[in-house]
Amino acid sequence: MRKVPLAVIAFIVIAFAGWQVAELNAQAKPASKPLQLKVGDPAPEFTLLAFDGKDIKKVSLQDYRGKKNVALAFYVFAFTGG
Amino acid sequence: MKAFQENLKKLEAADTQVLGVSMDSPFANYEFAKQNGVTFPLLGDWNRQATRDYGLLEKRDIQGVPMELGRRATFLIDKSGKIVESQVDSDAVDPTKIVAACERKKMKD
Numbered sequence: 001m002r003k004v005p006l007a008v009i010a011f012i013v014i015a016f017a018g019w020q021v022a023e024l025n026a027q028a029k030p031a032s033k034p035l036q037l038k039v040g041d042p043a044p045e046f047t048l049l050a051f052d053g054k055d056i057k058k059v060s061l062q063d064y065r066g067k068k069n070v071a072l073a074f075y076v077f078a079f080t081g082g
Numbered sequence: 083m084k085a086f087q088e089n090l091k092k093l094e095a096a097d098t099q100v101l102g103v104s105m106d107s108p109f110a111n112y113e114f115a116k117q118n119g120v121t122f123p124l125l126g127d128w129n130r131q132a133t134r135d136y137g138l139l140e141k142r143d144i145q146g147v148p149m150e151l152g153r154r155a156t157f158l159i160d161k162s163g164k165i166v167e168s169q170v171d172s173d174a175v176d177p178t179k180i181v182a183a184c185e186r187k188k189m190k191d
């Protein structure tokens with residue numbers, strides 16, 4: 001029986017291991033799905049409530065039209081870090 | 083939200099209002115802001131409409147219990163109401179890209 005060079009066997013083993021690790025990584029961290037809203041799209045209007053310690057106030061995107069840019073930061077839940 | 087607070091001066095200098103949004107009640111958000119020294123408004127998306135409209139509401143299954151959870155994302159909206167920059171998921175924790183976009187925008191205005 002012809003001997004397969006050790007280097008070839010080593011290459012196959014390493015390649016297979018690398019592929020397995022890549023598969024595991026893919027399962028552990030699914031690729032981030034792209035956002036539905038794209039740069040250049042009109043931002044959906046909203047009116048939401050904020051509490052300042054005394055009063056509940058309405059805040060709308062419309063309030064800032066022509067006046068200020070708005071950095072709208074959606075976070076998952078209060079008290080969860082980030 | 084702490085990362086936005088740390089960059090608040092830069093964002094305000096670039097004519098940008100920071101608004102946080104979550105699906106919590108306005109009262110929970112107020113306590114959260116107080117505990118974390120957040121001085122910009124945190125809005126309570128109680129009926130999830132804004133989260134849905136921005137395409138961030140996802141159906142998930144946690145231990146067999148169906149849930150609708152929000153994705154973390156930041157949108158920079160210009161004065162005409164157009165989205166000019168966005169970040170999503172873990173990228174959205176660090177607002178550096180948003181700050182840079184505001185500062186570029188200011189130079190253009």
